[in-house]
Every structure is written in structure tokens, then in C-alpha cells.
Amino acid sequence: MSGVLGIFEQREDLLKAVKEAQTENLGPLEAFSPALDEDLIEAVSPGKSPVRRLTLLGGITGGICGMALTIWTTAQWPLLITGGKPLISIPPFLIIAFELTILFGALGTVSGFLYWSIWARHRRPLPYDTRFSQGHFGLWIECPSVDTEQVAEFLKERGATEWEIR
Amino acid sequence: MSSPDRSHNLSPDPTTTGFGRVNRDILGTLHPGRLYFAALALCLLGIGWGVWSWTQQVFNGLAVTGLHNPVMWGAYITTFVFWVGIAHSGTLISAVLFLFRARWRTAVSRAAEAMTVFAVMTAGLFPIIHLGRPWLFYWLLPYPNQRGLWVNFRSPLLWDVFAIGTYFTVSVLFFYLGLVPDLAILRDNSTGWKRRIFSIVSLGWSGSTREWKHFNSSYLLMAALATPLVISVHSVVSWDFAVAIVPGWHSTLFAPYFVAGAIFSGLAMVLTLIIPARKILHLEEYITSSHLENVAKLILFTSLIVTYSYLIEFFFAWYSQNPFEQTVFMSRLVGDYAPLFWLMVVCNCLVPMLLFIPSARRNTALLFVISLLINVGMWTERFVIIAGSLARQYDITTWGDYGPSWVEWSILLGSLCWFLFWFLLFIRHLPGIPIAEVKEAMVHGSPAMNSLSAEGQP
Structure with missing residues (x-):
């Protein structure tokens, strides 16, 4: 499983990045936040919990x-x-x-x-950064390894302060 | 990790603003000073004294207590009901106020939930202490045995076993569920063996959106289950009395009367614990006087329900025209138990009236004193109902008197120390305020956390 993990400091940047990544259909994504955020849940994983x-x-x-x-x-x-x-x-x-x-x-x-x-x-481990429990936000976008540079560029443009290619 | 332009967009110092500051402030409370260890030692001493007194009872039998015919339920059952009552406020604050979207609950919810768990742990000891042969307590459980015996499900004491057992299990699960995101914060802020322990208990929480989604749904469902449960538990406890035909007990009023009393006493205990804790742990910015004021308003409201119940009990006795019922209630007003009755009226009905005055609700020292008086008043109320009614039942030839012996007082003191001991361990090892919920309130710009969200992100 390859992909890129971007770290965000601003919640608004993350929300925007999630929406745009979905519009551009970059791949399956998962966001990380230090607190319960219903807007983020609605954007990333809509629907009711089973x-x-x-x-x-x-x-x-x-x-x-x-x-x-x-x-x-x-x-x-x-x-x-x-x-x-x-x-x-x-x-x-x-x-x-x-x-x-x-x-x-x-x-x-x-x-x-x-x-x-x-x-x-x-069963399906995702990357993690300890700052997610402090105050930072994260966005993991799963993509083929040939596309990782492009996804990293996308995250940088949307306000990610750091990123990690896996 | 590559970070070509990490310098842009960074906060000047992440520990002084926003989320970072919440972590620092609340995790900072986990390193208390000498006073804490002195209090812990004192509690251990009290527990030791209580256990020693109990061994006297185990070796010598219930004769070392003040219990004798006709008062066979005394201080132990009073204390049992008292502690079950204390437990109720935690569920009220964490579940009922959560369902009503009362966002101010965040500041006090964790401490109240912990209090619930410890109060049920304390309450559960008393029916066992009260047994003549405590080592046979498991006879209360329905388990297959070679004698082919089963328990009697028509007995209210069996309902108690199921109600208290369920309440304890659900309270622990609810407390733990809410704690998981905070345990992950502790994991990420610790090293060595502590980190290993927190890694296990935080279940590998990563704060992903899908985790939060299932967490949110589970928390809501647990709150929805805990709300009818909390009402059923004290109703069942009240039926221990109400289904008996003892004058002073046999009333359909008992279930709502006990539930209101339980919430009333529990909220008072929340103030008793939180007011010193916020001072010692420097959490005034998180548990503000407006939070305390809201708890005080709830205390006032439940006090009015309790006062109404006291009045309506007398009305029932008069309206029933039952001489035994009337005798019991007259003995409360002017008989041997009258001083205790009037003490409970002053503590539970008159003193809380002060809370109608806004400045009294904002006076922390006064709130603390009021909460202590309510604790005393509510223990006395249960004593008057339980021992007072048994002592004056039916014909004058069957009357008797009861006063707790030193063993019973010692065990009561021991139970208080046991409860405080667990609470002290809790504030030393776990965040007393739900960090993730404070951050959530900041995300939504909740008025409850205005002072914090104004300073930093998001």
C-alpha cells in the first residue's frame, strides 16, 4: 500500500484539501484530527455508523x-x-x-x-504521527507509487506543512 | 519526514496557544505535590481503620453493630443508598446533559463519570458488609449448583443485584469509552513503561475520521442506554423499601422521590470534589465559576423536587387516614428522630434556597459549604427513612431504638476514605477534564471554552 501522508496545522486547509482530493479522485483517503469533528466525518466518511x-x-x-x-x-x-x-x-x-x-x-x-x-x-494499518493527538491534522491519500510525487505536490499546494511518501 | 518549507504557517510556540496549551494545562495536573501524597496516606489510614472495624464484625457477628429488633436495616443500608445516590450525578452529567446538548458539561463530565464508578464500587461493599456471613454473598447470583436451587426473582434484593451490577458495568464502559482518545494523548506524551501501558489501554487510537465516527455513534448510544438505566437503578433501590408494607416506606412516590434525591446528592458531591480539585490543580480556566453556577442551578432544581416529595409524603400520611402511617410521620416531626428530620429539612430544603441568589451561586466558598451540608442532609434523609420508619412501625409494643455503633461509624468513615482514595488515584493518573472534548468545543467555538478558543487555533 503506497500513498502520501500530509500534515496540516489549520482545520480549514484540511477540509478544503479533502474536498478537492475527492473532486480530483486522487484515491481512497483518511483524515486525522485531535478532536471529534462532524464536518470532517461528513466529508471523509459520510453515512451512519453500523x-x-x-x-x-x-x-x-x-x-x-x-x-x-x-x-x-x-x-x-x-x-x-x-x-x-x-x-x-x-x-x-x-x-x-x-x-x-x-x-x-x-x-x-x-x-x-x-x-x-x-x-x-x-487489519488495515494506516500511517500515524503523534502530533495528531496534540493539535495537528492529517490527510492520508492512498495512491499508486508512481503518483506519489504528484499527490505530495497537491497536499503542499493545499497548505500541508509536511508530508511523507510511503 | 521531508519538510522543505516547514517554517511557514507554524504557531510561535505550540505549547502556549490553542490545542497545545490544553494538553499542557490538563496533563500538567498529573504531577501533584506533597499535599496529594499526604491526602492519599490519610485515606489509606481511614481504609485500614474501616477494614479493621469490619474484621471485628466478621469475628464477633452483627452484635457489634447497633442493629437489633425491630431495626435490622440501619447505617449500612443507609450508606448503601447514599453511595448509589452519589453515583447518579455522573451519569446525569455525562449522559443526560450530553443528550440535551448542554455543552457546559464538558468541564465537569470526566470527574463526575469517575465519581460514578467509584461511588458504585463503594456502594456495592455495603450489602456485603451488612451480611452476617459475607463470604456467602455469591448466593445472590443465579448460578447452576448441585442443590438445584435458584434465586427468587420476585425479591427486590435480586432486582438490586441486577440493577447495581448493570449500572457498574455500563458506567465503567461509558467512562472507558470516553477516555480512549485522551489515553492516546497520554500515550503520545509519555515515555518508557508508561507509554507501553497507555499504548495498550488506548487500543491504538489514531484519531482517524472513521474511528471518530464510530466513537461518536457509540458514545451517543451509550448515553441513550445510560439515561433510562440511571432512572431504573434508583427506582429499584427505592423498591427495596416501597414494596415492603412498613409504614413510611410503602408509597408509590418512592421511585421518583429517590431518583431526584440521588441526583441532588450526587451533584452536591460533584461540587464537594471539584471545588478543591480545581483550586489545587489550577484548573480555574477550564472549570469556571459559570460551570459551578450551572451545577448549582441543577442542585436548586432537584432540591425543590426533594422538598416537594417531603411535603407530599406528609400529605399521603394524612390523606390515607392510616394511624400507623400517621404515627411514623408524627414521630419524624416531634418524636425521637425529630432532630435528624429537622437537620435534613434545613440541609436539603432551606440551605439550597440560598442558590436562588445569583451572587451565592457565584461564591465558590459558599457553594462548597452548601454542598457539604447537602451531603450530610442526604445521608440523614436516608437514615430517617430507613431506621426511623423501622423503629416506629405498627403497635407501640413493637417499637425500638437504634443508633449506629462505633463499628458502623468506622466503616462509614472507611467507605468515605475508600471513595476518596480512588478519586485521588484518578486525578493523579488520568486527565480530570476530557481533553478531546475541550478541543471539540474549541473547534465549534463553544461558549463553554471561549476563553481558550479565542487565544489560538483553530
């Missing part, structure tokens, strides 16, 4: 598990001291099902974050 699907799946699993656990264990150990209430009492069991819905939903959400954010990057 994490919410795992949240829903986790929540539904948790709710079913909660009802199953309470009903099944009560049927296994039928304590008949119920004060005239049915053995399988749905209202208290719903509390357990609710808590497990939230618990499994949260575990699903974190799993989604780990899978799409962390694991996806380990």
Missing part, C-alpha cells in the same frame, strides 16, 4: 435472556410462597429483563466500537 445495529441486537438478546432466565429458573425451583400471585410473575421479571436489555445493549455497543474502530484499523 454500531447501532449491534446495540439493537444486544438489547434484544438481553431482553430475551432476562425473560428466559427468570421464567426458566422459577419453573426449575417452584417456590410456592408467592402470596397468591402467579408463580411466573411477569412484572418483577420485567425488571430483570430491562436491566439485561441495557447491559447487553451496552456490551453490544462497545463490541461494535471495538470491531469497527479498533479491529478494522489493525
Whole structure:
């Protein structure tokens, strides 16, 4: 995988470079920023994150598990001291099902974050500069090695203060 | 790396302006002085004293406490409810205010989230301490065993296990998720073994747009899950009492009453911790008096709900025409527990009224004193509800009196030290203010961080 990593000091320069790189169709790109920046996300990776699907799946699993656990264990150990209430009492069991819905939903959400954010990057490593966590911005443009000089020139013209050809 | 014309477009000194300055200021708090270690030692001493007192109870049984018929729930359960309540403000500030887009929350959110985790860790100790045979605590969990026994899911104590267990897990996950970008900052600013540790815990975070996208979505979803959870947790805790038919407990008001009380006490604890912390760590520019004022307004609001609940409880007792119910509430007004009742009224209803005055909300020293009084008042409230109701239930021949023994006071003190111990470790090792969120506020030119964004980029 070859490409060029440009380092920017101004957010506006980066946003402009991203848009122009997309217009000129330079190649797949990834931007880096020290803070959450919704404009940048919209420019580089539009659309909704799939994490919410795992949240829903986790929540539904948790709710079913909660009802199953309470009903099944009560049927296994039928304590008949119920004060005239049915053995399988749905209202208290719903509390357990609710808590497990939230618990499994949260575990699903974190799993989604780990899978799409962390694991996806380990599978496809990108270059990194420690200044990205401080205050600088970055733009990585993937391109064939014959085009790297041209892409580097593009980044320089758009305000990149440094660049690295890989 | 090639840098032919690096000199152009560079800030004069990246550590004095903008993002660089935020890193420097907040990471600078991670090197506290002697006072910090003295406080840590004091906390360890308190924990030691609490543990020693607890061993007295383990060897001699619950007889070393003041618990006896009819008051079998006393200081331990009071303290359990108190700490669960303290935990609530963290979720309110980080999740509920996040969903309402109250941007000022950034300054206090990390400390409040950490507080939530440590408060639940403290609260979780008390049901175990309260057990006669604490080593059998795992009997509360539904696990397959050779006796073919299962737990009773109709019992509110089981609901507690699930509610508190879920709350602890979700709070830890939420706290950790929000911390990941800041852990990457710590990784990039450290060397040696510290760098290796931060590399592992930051999960290799690089700040790429796709990472931020999934992070943002996950954070929002966690906030959306934590919001109903926080309401359910203290509702479940209140049902420990409300589903029993003890006069003074048996009321449908309990769930909202307890949730409001929990948020009220938790917000007071936020001020109790943050006011000294911002002074000692020199974070006045990040946690401004307007942030404290906003917390004070929330305290005032929840205080009004709590006051209304106190009044409506008396109305219920009168309207029910139930003599047992009325006796309990009369004993609160003029009986043996009246001094404690009036203490809670002064601390939780009257003192917070001062916060109607704008200058009082901006007076940091006064806010600190008010927050301490509310902490005392809310512990007293739970004591009056729990022990006060049990001591005066039904017929006069079944009445009794209760006062915590030195063992119970020592364990209460130990729990406070345990909580502060974790909080001190937190402010020493992790950024007390979410650095990435401060930078995000600067990107958007949020009024919360105006003083900073005016000085530098972006």
C-alpha cells in the first residue's frame, strides 16, 4: 500500500484539501484530527455508523435472556410462597429483563466500537504521527507509487506543512 | 519526514496557544505535590481503620453493630443508598446533559463519570458488609449448583443485584469509552513503561475520521442506554423499601422521590470534589465559576423536587387516614428522630434556597459549604427513612431504638476514605477534564471554552 501522508496545522486547509482530493479522485483517503469533528466525518466518511445495529441486537438478546432466565429458573425451583400471585410473575421479571436489555445493549455497543474502530484499523494499518493527538491534522491519500510525487505536490499546494511518501 | 518549507504557517510556540496549551494545562495536573501524597496516606489510614472495624464484625457477628429488633436495616443500608445516590450525578452529567446538548458539561463530565464508578464500587461493599456471613454473598447470583436451587426473582434484593451490577458495568464502559482518545494523548506524551501501558489501554487510537465516527455513534448510544438505566437503578433501590408494607416506606412516590434525591446528592458531591480539585490543580480556566453556577442551578432544581416529595409524603400520611402511617410521620416531626428530620429539612430544603441568589451561586466558598451540608442532609434523609420508619412501625409494643455503633461509624468513615482514595488515584493518573472534548468545543467555538478558543487555533 503506497500513498502520501500530509500534515496540516489549520482545520480549514484540511477540509478544503479533502474536498478537492475527492473532486480530483486522487484515491481512497483518511483524515486525522485531535478532536471529534462532524464536518470532517461528513466529508471523509459520510453515512451512519453500523454500531447501532449491534446495540439493537444486544438489547434484544438481553431482553430475551432476562425473560428466559427468570421464567426458566422459577419453573426449575417452584417456590410456592408467592402470596397468591402467579408463580411466573411477569412484572418483577420485567425488571430483570430491562436491566439485561441495557447491559447487553451496552456490551453490544462497545463490541461494535471495538470491531469497527479498533479491529478494522489493525487489519488495515494506516500511517500515524503523534502530533495528531496534540493539535495537528492529517490527510492520508492512498495512491499508486508512481503518483506519489504528484499527490505530495497537491497536499503542499493545499497548505500541508509536511508530508511523507510511503 | 521531508519538510522543505516547514517554517511557514507554524504557531510561535505550540505549547502556549490553542490545542497545545490544553494538553499542557490538563496533563500538567498529573504531577501533584506533597499535599496529594499526604491526602492519599490519610485515606489509606481511614481504609485500614474501616477494614479493621469490619474484621471485628466478621469475628464477633452483627452484635457489634447497633442493629437489633425491630431495626435490622440501619447505617449500612443507609450508606448503601447514599453511595448509589452519589453515583447518579455522573451519569446525569455525562449522559443526560450530553443528550440535551448542554455543552457546559464538558468541564465537569470526566470527574463526575469517575465519581460514578467509584461511588458504585463503594456502594456495592455495603450489602456485603451488612451480611452476617459475607463470604456467602455469591448466593445472590443465579448460578447452576448441585442443590438445584435458584434465586427468587420476585425479591427486590435480586432486582438490586441486577440493577447495581448493570449500572457498574455500563458506567465503567461509558467512562472507558470516553477516555480512549485522551489515553492516546497520554500515550503520545509519555515515555518508557508508561507509554507501553497507555499504548495498550488506548487500543491504538489514531484519531482517524472513521474511528471518530464510530466513537461518536457509540458514545451517543451509550448515553441513550445510560439515561433510562440511571432512572431504573434508583427506582429499584427505592423498591427495596416501597414494596415492603412498613409504614413510611410503602408509597408509590418512592421511585421518583429517590431518583431526584440521588441526583441532588450526587451533584452536591460533584461540587464537594471539584471545588478543591480545581483550586489545587489550577484548573480555574477550564472549570469556571459559570460551570459551578450551572451545577448549582441543577442542585436548586432537584432540591425543590426533594422538598416537594417531603411535603407530599406528609400529605399521603394524612390523606390515607392510616394511624400507623400517621404515627411514623408524627414521630419524624416531634418524636425521637425529630432532630435528624429537622437537620435534613434545613440541609436539603432551606440551605439550597440560598442558590436562588445569583451572587451565592457565584461564591465558590459558599457553594462548597452548601454542598457539604447537602451531603450530610442526604445521608440523614436516608437514615430517617430507613431506621426511623423501622423503629416506629405498627403497635407501640413493637417499637425500638437504634443508633449506629462505633463499628458502623468506622466503616462509614472507611467507605468515605475508600471513595476518596480512588478519586485521588484518578486525578493523579488520568486527565480530570476530557481533553478531546475541550478541543471539540474549541473547534465549534463553544461558549463553554471561549476563553481558550479565542487565544489560538483553530
